[in-house]
Amino acid sequence: AQSVTQLGSHVSVSEGALVLLRCNYSSSVPPYLFWYVQYPNQGLQLLLKYTTGATLVKGINGFEAEFKKSETSFHLTKPSAHMSDAAEYFCAVTPANQAGTALIFGKGTTLSVSS
Amino acid sequence: ETGVTQSPTHLIKTRGQQVTLRCSSQSGHNTVSWYQQALGQGPQFIFQYYREEENGRGNFPPRFSGLQFPNYSSELNVNALELDDSALYLCASSLAVGGQNIQYFGAGTRLSVL
Numbered sequence: 001a002q003s004v005t006q007l008g009s010h011v012s013v014s015e016g017a018l019v020l021l022r023c024n025y026s027s028s029v030p031p032y033l034f035w036y037v038q039y040p041n042q043g044l045q046l047l048l049k050y051t052t053g054a055t056l057v058k059g060i061n062g063f064e065a066e067f068k069k070s071e072t073s074f075h076l077t078k079p080s081a082h083m084s085d086a087a088e089y090f091c092a093v094t095p096a097n098q099a100g101t102a103l104i105f106g107k108g109t110t111l112s113v114s115s
Numbered sequence: 116e117t118g119v120t121q122s123p124t125h126l127i128k129t130r131g132q133q134v135t136l137r138c139s140s141q142s143g144h145n146t147v148s149w150y151q152q153a154l155g156q157g158p159q160f161i162f163q164y165y166r167e168e169e170n171g172r173g174n175f176p177p178r179f180s181g182l183q184f185p186n187y188s189s190e191l192n193v194n195a196l197e198l199d200d201s202a203l204y205l206c207a208s209s210l211a212v213g214g215q216n217i218q219y220f221g222a223g224t225r226l227s228v229l
Binding site: 004036041042043044045046049090092101102103104105106107108 | 117119121148150155156157158159160163170171173205207217218219220221222223
């Protein structure tokens with residue numbers, strides 16, 4: 001069975017500061033990992049994904065995440081926060097051998113950016 | 116813009132009623148998944164349809180049912196609505212072809228049950 005834990009339901013940063021959103025997963029088989037962003041009153045937009053290959057993955061809007069198998073982590077980072085980054089962020093996992101089936105989501109982290 | 120459209124955007128029903136939510140998949144996608152997102156929570160998997168057949172189901176009762184049509188559009192039906200069914204319902208489409216099967220989400224339908 002898979003599960004996702006997002007540490008910190010709410011993260012606040014200043015504009016220009018480093019963004020770090022934490023995600024730890026549990027999976028009995030190799031995972032595919034995803035970060036999605038949700039703006040108010042909207043659906044989920046894919047930020048980035050890890051499937052195979054390079055463990056450091058780059059996504060849209062300057063975000064990146066690193067898959068660390070030994071730590072079962074997939075933390076999301078951005079070097080410099082922008083006001084437009086304020087949103088809800090969700091980490092999700094699915095087993096690699098069942099790609100395309102159910103995504104298991106964490107509870108989400110709300111990112112606030114102040115000027 | 117993901118190419119996945121859902122209707123209606125908002126819906127208000129009363130307890131005990133039935134509701135149908137609709138989803139139009141991204142062109143070329145043959146798989147559709149439905150998720151329920153309660154306020155302040157992450158999305159929870161309801162079920163998935165692949166080529167008009169149910170292809171997996173989460174921990175939801177049978178009063179949640181679905182259909183996928185030959186053009187790969189989809190419906191989510193909920194009978195005997197309960198207050199706890201109030202949530203954002205998200206549809207996601209993907210192309211199940213040996214690969215990553217990335218799911219692309221619509222904007223959702225917000226259902227309020229009074």
